[in-house]
Amino acid sequence: ETGVTQTPRHLVMGMTNKKSLKCEQHLGHNAMYWYKQSAKKPLELMFVYSLEERVENNSVPSRFSPECPNSSHLFLHLHTLQPEDSALYLCASSQDGKRGRNIQYFGAGTRLSVL
Amino acid sequence: GENVEQHPSTLSVQEGDSAVIKCTYSDSASNYFPWYKQELGKGPQLIIDIRSNVGEKKDQRIAVTLNKTAKHFSLHITETQPEDSAVYFCAASKADYKLSFGAGTTVTVRA
Numbered sequence: 774e775t776g777v778t779q780t781p782r783h784l785v786m787g788m789t790n791k792k793s794l795k796c797e798q799h800l801g802h803n804a805m806y807w808y809k810q811s812a813k814k815p816l817e818l819m820f821v822y823s824l825e826e827r828v829e830n831n832s833v834p835s836r837f838s839p840e841c842p843n844s845s846h847l848f849l850h851l852h853t854l855q856p857e858d859s860a861l862y863l864c865a866s867s868q869d870g871k872r873g874r875n876i877q878y879f880g881a882g883t884r885l886s887v888l
Numbered sequence: 889g890e891n892v893e894q895h896p897s898t899l900s901v902q903e904g905d906s907a908v909i910k911c912t913y914s915d916s917a918s919n920y921f922p923w924y925k926q927e928l929g930k931g932p933q934l935i936i937d938i939r940s941n942v943g944e945k946k947d948q949r950i951a952v953t954l955n956k957t958a959k960h961f962s963l964h965i966t967e968t969q970p971e972d973s974a975v976y977f978c979a980a981s982k983a984d985y986k987l988s989f990g991a992g993t994t995v996t997v998r999a
Binding site: 775777779804806813814815816818821823828829863865875876877878879880881882 | 892920922924929930932933934937977981984985986987988990991992
C-alpha cells in the first residue's frame with residue numbers, strides 16, 4: 774500500500790461519455806500529479822498541482838480537465854475522449870517537488886478503455 | 889527538454905544471475921536519478937535513487953552507478969530472484985517537479 778488510492782481501477786467509456794477519475798493521498802504531501810502510461814512508452818506527465826495550484830500542464834488536450842480541491846484529492850474529468858486515449862492513468866504525490874529528491878509515490882492506476 | 893533512453897527493453901535472466909539496465913540522459917543539468925519498479929497491476933514504486941554528487945549507491949542486492957561525464961546511469965541487480973520480475977523505469981530530474989522517464993525494461997527471472 775503506497776498511500777495513494779485511485780478509483781475506479783478499470784473504466785470503459787464511449788466517446789460521448791463524461792467520467793471522472795479520482796485520486797486520494799494519505800501521506801500529507803503537497804504535490805500531486807497525473808500521468809498517462811501507454812504500452813512501451815515512457816510515462817507522460819499530464820498535470821502537476823502544488824498546494825492545490827496547477828504548476829504544470831504539458832499541452833494536454835482540453836478533453837482532459839484536472840481538478841484539485843485540496844492537497845489530498847485530485848480528479849481528472851474526461852469528456853469526448855478518443856480511442857487513442859485508452860491507457861493506464863497514474864496518479865502520484867510527493868512531499869515537495871521543488872527541491873532535492875522528488876520522490877513520487879504512485880497509485881495503482883485506472884485502466885481506461887475508450888470505445 | 890530532457891530525453892531519457894533506456895536499454896534493453898526486455899531482459900531475461902536465470903535465477904541467481906545479475907541483471908543490468910542502462911539509461912542515458914540528454915540534459916547535463918539533471919541531478920537526480922531515481923529507479924522505479926512496476927509489478928503487474930500496481931503503480932511504479934521507488935527502489936533506489938542517486939544524486940549527481942554521488943557516483944554509486946547500493947542497497948542490499950541493488951545498486952546504481954552514475955557517470956556524469958558520459959551522462960549515463962545504470963541499475964544492477966545481483967542474485968536475481970523470481971520476485972525481481974517486473975518492469976523497471978529509470979528517470980532523470982533537475983530537482984523540480986518534472987521526472988523524465990525512460991520507456992521501461994521488462995525483466996523476467998527464469999527459475
